[in-house]
Amino acid sequence: MHIAEGYLPVAHALGWTIGSAPFVADGIRQLNRRIAEDRSQRYLLAAAAAFAFALSAMKLPSVAGSSSHPTGVALGTILFGPRLMSVIGMLVLLFQALLLAHGGLTTLGANAFSMAIAGPWMSWTLYRATSRFGSGPASFLAAFGGDLFTYLVTAMQLAFAFPAADGGVPVAAGRFLAIFGVTQIPLALLEGALTVFVLRSLKAQPKEVAA
Numbered sequence: 001m002h003i004a005e006g007y008l009p010v011a012h013a014l015g016w017t018i019g020s021a022p023f024v025a026d027g028i029r030q031l032n033r034r035i036a037e038d039r040s041q042r043y044l045l046a047a048a049a050a051f052a053f054a055l056s057a058m059k060l061p062s063v064a065g066s067s068s069h070p071t072g073v074a075l076g077t078i079l080f081g082p083r084l085m086s087v088i089g090m091l092v093l094l095f096q097a098l099l100l101a102h103g104g105l106t107t108l109g110a111n112a113f114s115m116a117i118a119g120p121w122m123s124w125t126l127y128r129a130t131s132r133f134g135s136g137p138a139s140f141l142a143a144f145g146g147d148l149f150t151y152l153v154t155a156m157q158l159a160f161a162f163p164a165a166d167g168g169v170p171v172a173a174g175r176f177l178a179i180f181g182v183t184q185i186p187l188a189l190l191e192g193a194l195t196v197f198v199l200r201s202l203k204a205q206p207k208e209v210a211a
Contacts, residue, residue, distance in 0.1 A: 002059060002069070002096070003111055003154065005104025012161045017109025020090070023117045027087030034084060044202075045088065048076030051198060052092045055191065056115065057100060068183040070191035071115050071150050074123040074143035075198055082120035089116025110157050119150035136196050143195035147188035151180045 008016075034041055055072030072092075076085045090112040096102040103111045123146030130138040159173035 002056075002093075002103035003107040003157065005097070005101075006106055007104075008107055008110060008157075008161050010106075012157070013106045013110060015109075016107075016113050016157065020086075020109045020112045020117060023083075023086040024090050024112065027084050027090075030081070030084040031087055034080065044079060045076075047202070048079055048085075049088050049092060051075050052089060053095065055194070056092060057096060057102060059102060068151070068180060068187060070187050070194070071119050071147050072191065073115060073120050073150075074127075074139070074146045074191070074195050077120040077123045077146070078127055078139055078142060078195075078199065082117075082124040085120040086112070086116050089120065092116075110154075114150045114153040114157065118153040119146040122146045122149035135199070139196045139199055140192040144188045144192035147191050148184060151184050152177065155180060 031045075034045075052072035052075070055070040057069070059069040073085055073089050076088050080088075090108070093103055093108055093111050093115065094105075097104050097108060123142040126145045127138050127142035130141050155173050155176035156169075158176050159169045162172060163169045164171040164175065
């Protein structure tokens with residue numbers, strides 16, 4: 001998922017940065033309001049950020065110019081909602097780019113859009129849709145589906161940037177997804193199980209949040 005530094009054409013990198021900016025700005029407002037209302041939330045926010053950082057740092061080589069790994073963002077999404085998770089996810093990606101050379105600064109907008117915006121919104125949608133079956137199954141599906149959706153978005157980002165000569169964007173997207181799927185499906189299953197385990201360990205009852 002971490003698209004490497006300098007891998008995207010400049011216009012694409014700039015476009016994804018512009019597209020991500022409103023979500024991150026809204027997330028900053030949500031973060032400031034949440035902390036102002038209850039400063040003790042800082043510790044749970046830090047735990048959600050640490051979980052996302054640790055899981056998404058476990059990368060495996062995948063599509064050229066990218067990698068496969070769990071995303072870790074479903075935990076924070078279940079606890080705080082997708083709007084706030086956009087800024088947490090972006091900060092995780094920023095520190096990984098600076099400290100671990102995972103992803104990059106020029107591709108930060110694209111990586112944030114897939115992992116910190118698209119993935120959390122899918123996780124939130126799945127969690128809300130399945131919460132009647134219990135927090136465990138809902139949390140698992142949220143993490144599993146959000147992880148896979150992140151990689152669907154990444155595949156589309158790469159396909160738009162590098163369409164196939166013999167079929168354009170659809171063919172390129174299919175090829176990227178086929179490669180991602182080999183490593184990502186088992187990683188998504190692992191992420192689902194870990195998310196449920198951590199939620200239970202924290203003794204946190206996931207709350208429904210307003211988008």
